[in-house]
Amino acid sequence: MGLAARLLLLLLALSAGQGLGSGRRPPPQSGPEGWALGGGRRLLSLELLEEAEDLSLALLGMGLPGALPPECRELLVGFANSSVRLTGCLVRSARPVRLCQSCYRHFQSVTEQLENITRAVGNSSESNCAKSLLMSDRVQLVVILSQFFNSTWEKANCANCLKNNSEGLSNSTIEFLNLFNTTLMCFEHNFQGQAISVVPSNHTEVCRKCNQTYRNLNALYNKMQKMTEQGSEHRTHLCIDVEDAMNITRRLWSRTFNCSVPCSDTVPVIAVSSFILFLPVIFYLSSFLHSKQKKRILILPKRIQSNASLVNIQEKYS
């Protein structure tokens, strides 16, 4: 009876395009935000429409045993919201890479939400949220999503530039990023004067002025790399933010500004190597000329008709 009434109410809500259905639930967090950001009524209505649809589908079969209990639904929505925020953040900070610095809070909240779901296993046996959310169908969307987030996080190796408790960026990372910003500022500052010149070479001023900062940055990066290597047996990456920042700087430095011009000393190298290559020739020649050739002393075997047998062989094959 009650169910039928609720359905009716929902239909009304759908037709009116108003958020009546949300009355019995905590207001969705994305609602006000969407309002604020989009500022459009259209967006709101679309979202509401979706939610209403959700609800209608969820309510279908609500009373049946085995339906998703409301507290689980709440957990699910919580996960949905946090993952939406994380996804947005990840994509927004994809280029230039700022993943770890800007999204670690979102990532943390996703992890917490997921923990909530899994921890809900123990509290009541009939409303086993973990079971119904995480392993009751073939696709297991929540699991897929969380796995995706985790693997992205691991691939980016963000743990490397966060503090141990993931509370914030580690000191060395902050130091590095500061230095990185200084370097970029320096580049920008000194480059401005020559920005019009199209020729990519001869940015000598940049090279001269920013040499010290660039070197410091490089040294700090190498130091950080060494520190991570010490921790584990294999070579590991730094977190992607730091790596990418360094890559950008290096590319600017050696490709765009053409600052790292190594000394090439071709003539001495050729001289030394041809000297080395020449040594074996002398060695072989001298040993060919001076060394006594090794002779073998032949020993004639004793046999009955060795002549005959040789003749025999020769006859056969001549």
Next chain:
Amino acid sequence: MANVAKKVSWSGRDRDEEDEPPAAGEATPLLNGAGPGAAGGPPHSRPITHLPFLRLGKLSSVDLDDDVRELETEATNQFPSEIPHNEKLLSLKYESLDYDNCENQLFLEEERRINHTAFRTVEIKRWVICAMIGILTGLVACFIDIVVEKLAGLKFRVVKDNIDKFTEKGGLSFSLLLWAILNSSVVMVGSVIVAFIEPVAAGSGIPQIKCYLNGVKVPHVVRLKTLVIKVCGVILSVVGGLAVGKEGPMIHSGAVIAAGISQGRSTSLKRDFKIFEYFRRDTEKRDFVSAGAAAGVSAAFGAPVGGVLFSLEEGASFWNQFLTWRIFFASMISTFTLNSILSFYHGNPWDLSSPGLINFGRFDSEKLGYTFQEIPIFIVMGVVGGILGAIFNALNYWLTMFRIRYIHRPCLQVIEAMLVAAVTAAVGFVMIYCSSDCQPLQGDSVAYPLQLFCADGEYNSMATAFFNTPEKSVVSLFHNPPGSYNPMTLGMFTLMYFFLACWTYGLTVSAGVFIPSLLIGAAWGRLFGISLAYLTSGAIWADPGKYALMGAAAQLGGIVRMTLSLTVIMMEATGNVTYGFPIMLALMTAKIVGDYFVEGLYDMHIQLQSVPFLHWEAPVTSHSLTAREVMSAPVTCLRRIEKVGTVVDILSDTSSNHNGFPVVESSPDPTQVAGLRGLILRSQLIVLLKHKVFVERANLTLVQRRLKLKDFRDAYPRFPPIQSIHVSQDERECMMDLTEFMNPSPYTVPQEASLPRVFKLFRALGLRHLVVVDNHNEVVGLVTRKDLARYRLGKEGLEELSLAQT
């Protein structure tokens, strides 16, 4: 093993082929030649004592004897002749193993005493020994791996830091010098220990083990000293940056370990653990050596089945199921030991992910599968591998010949090795210097990234190939993603490395050829893959790693020409059974094409060392030869009851250092037929003389201990030389009864038997002496390994090799 002081060298001369002084030949027309008189008589013999008991050689008939005498006088005229070393020689240095059990009365008594349970204990001991072989081989492999990794890492870091420093400031020629000097000084140490302490440890050791399994006793090949030198030598030569691998020597190391453990003692260290005494003879030792070789292969490549098949391919004439099973057991234990220790070392103890010294890495069948259309391409690669392998072998042949002829002094050999090391470094440096192939750094893909003239954050791609241990370079050629190398880099690398590897093999350092071959093949294979993708403009999407693997297989097959075992080794090393078919095709084609031009590298080196190696079968066109033509004659025989003086004289005759003596019936009347009664070995005679087992003494001291088989075993394998045994004048007049000690049932053939028939008997039973008798069971001649090995199928048909002192 030479059981004798150097000057004596009673090596493998099982018959009369000494230079016969004409005087002796003429003075004793009716007696067997080989009079010890004129040609520097033995120390104990007085001239007068000779004639009365000149050995009772048995000449079947008078006309035969005339023949012999004529020939001998002829021979002496043209003697001695000296010729430069060539490949058509057989060296006197090598003897046969006594694979055939000597079934004398002592042996039969002992076997009768051993009851059923005791035999079971022996069987269990065999298994225990195999397990120990596996474990120790694995441990040695671990040791080599870890030490090489540490030392090479140190070297590369030093050179890298130096290069990085000088790239900024200028003066890279100093880095080049540093690299060259580091390399050649490390190689110098490695070469000095090999050249001056144990020359037999040079090279990969596979030819030597092949000879040993074939039944040739290569002097010093399974000694503890050889093992130590081999292990240190291989570490030094890999660290020294030569174009070599550490896999081949593992096989030799495994074989030495097996030979050592199975004896339960070390003669070098003079320690006898009093265990495994039952196994102190060539028969048992050789079986264990084949297990050791298999364990070595399995530790080197993580290929236990490949190891078993390697032993099967190389030593298969003496083979049975139980032995195979035991060998397999040893192989498995070996790879497992290596795996567990290395995974502990690498910090993931229960992972077991490094089964061999070289790990080809994972080849996923989904990503790197092959299609039907690619099979002809693999065959083409096999052809290329065969041709390149043939060129490699031909070049190495000339080089080795030159080395044997001219660079035979140890100090020259050391200098040569040092020069090669320096040149290898110089070539590597110049290649890296000239290369402009820069690739972005990606975390851990490169072990020692050299930046040199690349932009910051990039590394020189040529440096991954040259500035690295060869094993790592192979793996990166297999697995680096497409585009890591540009074709120019690969082409130059292949060319340079080909010549370097060819030049390096045969130096007096212990080092293998497996890895350099794989590396050359992987480089051109990858190049092949890239150009294929380029030519067909992506129609055949080719992952270059797959072609690198096939190229490596084809190149290795073209050089060493192993078939079955190599296919399985490659298959196991890649861990992918689906690759078995293309690998087999590539190897097969490479072998066929290569054999058309020249022999395999190992066979070639065996031949250049003048080893009397018996192939599977007699040369195909040798049916016209009979035992009478093949055998050596006349034979030095002993009588069943022989005078001690005679025995001593025969044994100390340096010109006829025979190892086996047919024993004939002792009859006072020389004209009477003296039939064959048995065969006795030099080693047995020496033990008899040492213990003074004379008829008279037995009568004198009734309580004298009877000689047991144990006395023979204790002297094995280094029997004292005859010079060290003192026999007094009185004792010379005593008599020895050989009945108990001789092998009463030696294998014999009639004179009319054809060469293939004799060959088959000889090869299949692992004989050392085969007596040729006439209708009256009289000894006519003796066939030994060198009599059979000298017939070879050459370019113009059947050839006969000559014997030479080396």
